[in-house]
Amino acid sequence: MNNTFPIKKKSLLFAPMEGITDEAYRLAVMKTFPEWDLFSTDFLRVPTEGSFSKKFIMEHFGKEAYAKPDLRNKTAFQILANEKGNTPLACQQIENLGFKHLDLNLGCPSKRVNQHLGGAYLLSDLKALQKIIKNIRENFPHHFSVKMRIGYKDDSNFLNCIKLFENEGVDAITIHGRTRDQLYKGTADWEYIKMASKETSVPIIGNGDIWSVTDIENIFDYTNCHSIMLGRGALKTPWLAPLYKMKERYNKEELFEIRKKRIPLYFSSLKEEYAKRCSQDALILKRFKSFSRNIFDDFPQNEIVKRKFMRSKSLKEFEELLDFFCK
Ligand SMILES: Cc1cc2nc3c(=O)[nH]c(=O)nc-3n(C[C@H](O)[C@H](O)[C@H](O)COP(=O)(O)O)c2cc1C
Structure with missing residues (x-):
């Protein structure tokens, strides 16, 4: 097991976004704005019966992105799992293909996904969550991160989830500061990112409503998180990573x-x-x-x-x- 998160502190991660971050999109952004430190595929659902085909995994990731190890290693492979799926086999398949970073989706608010007991639903069922996390940890020896909201209906399980991830050897935790029921309402609450950064030594990736260089500076200052991830802000300003990393500040x-x-x-x-x-x-x-x-x-x-x-x-x-x- 390797518990060292592969990215340096204050990295900027481009969030997984279904319908956006396919191979062509990721490659275009990687080549044009190489200052982004890490990308992610959007989620691939672990089948409840049978296994992934190799072709299916490769198509999801993209053959060109796969062929070049430097590009491959700059992208996390995200899965969506429930208690019934054969998660151990899925992890072994992903590992056997040479992927080095697996991310578990615990934030998806879709009704269909949650009715199938996956995505953000798992934040309300710690028994099922623990089983899945253990399955992944035991079957994927490289970097394993989770991407969560602050809860399903409410935030009552938040710190229990963080402790569970720490105890089970998760390598990094991305936190979007909203519950599942909040969907995208209001603004993301960075207080939870701050709290988790204090409570655990597992690297915390702050996420939610980061739109500008000032927001990036503010979230790092306020929460002391390890790194950050941007979704809609990255889609609005795909050149935000270079803007943040250069010394100049613009009006x-x-x-x-x-x-x-x-x-x-x-x-x-x-x-x-x-x-x-x-x-x-x-x-x-x-x-x-x-x-x-x-x-x-x-x-x-x-x-x-x-x-x-x-x-x-x-x-x-x-x-x-x-x-x-x-x-
Ligand atoms: C169009 C769209 C698709 C998304 N698809 C995924 C996904 O496949 N996996 C995932 O973990 N999060 C997904 N998300 C959530 C984002 O990764 C991110 O956590 C969320 O938008 C909050 O961050 P933001 O305020 O920077 O957008 C999606 C968000 C959007 C807007």
């Missing part, structure tokens, strides 16, 4: 000028990666729209701007809008 106007320069660069690297995998512009356009959720938020009249992009009928039209709005 609002300067940040907007940087935004206008980075957006076309970002979409052109995404186009390059997606074009290698699918030849249809219509599919690339669909992907582009899913990446446009927050990226135009800082533009004047942002709702109108975003609507124009979302209504574009061809990739060419989307790119012409980029030329127009980012000049």
Whole structure:
């Protein structure tokens, strides 16, 4: 068992996001903004019957990302498990393929996932949770992290979960400061990240509502967490890792000028990666729209701007809008 978390302190992690962080997306961001320290696949559900096929695991991770060990080792493989699934076998399969970092999803709030007793549901059933954690720890000898919310219906199990992870040898804990029932309401409560960082020696990765360089500085100062993970903030500003790591600090106007320069660069690297995998512009356009959720938020009249992009009928039209709005 290796209990040393592979990343250095104050690392910036790009969060797993279903429907976003597929292989092409991760590679485009990794190549364009290499300052992100770690990525993750979105979750792969451990089957309740039978096992994963090797092809299925490889397709989920992506063959190009797999072929280059430096890229492979920069990405955690996330699974979603329940008590019934054959988690030991799934872990052995993932290990046998050479993956070095496995992450367990304990935050997914989807009704379907929770009805199948997986994701955030497990935070309310410590017996099932312990069994799964033990199964993973015994069958995966490399870095094993969990990604949790602060509870299912409420936060009453929070510290018990943290203790359980510590006792069972989990290597790192990512905490999104909301319960499952809160979904995305209100703001994430960083108090829990601070509390966990104090209570355990397991590295804590803070997550939730980190949108700017100032937020990054604040969460590190306030919680003393080991590292942080960004989801929607990374989708809004995929160049946030380089912005944080450079010495200069920019004002609002300067940040907007940087935004206008980075957006076309970002979409052109995404186009390059997606074009290698699918030849249809219509599919690339669909992907582009899913990446446009927050990226135009800082533009004047942002709702109108975003609507124009979302209504574009061809990739060419989307790119012409980029030329127009980012000049
Ligand atoms: C579109 C979308 C898809 C997500 N998919 C996953 C996922 O597959 N696995 C996971 O652990 N979290 C997933 N999340 C949760 C994020 O990783 C993150 O924990 C959450 O959004 C809070 O962080 P943020 O405020 O930085 O966005 C998803 C979030 C979004 C917005």
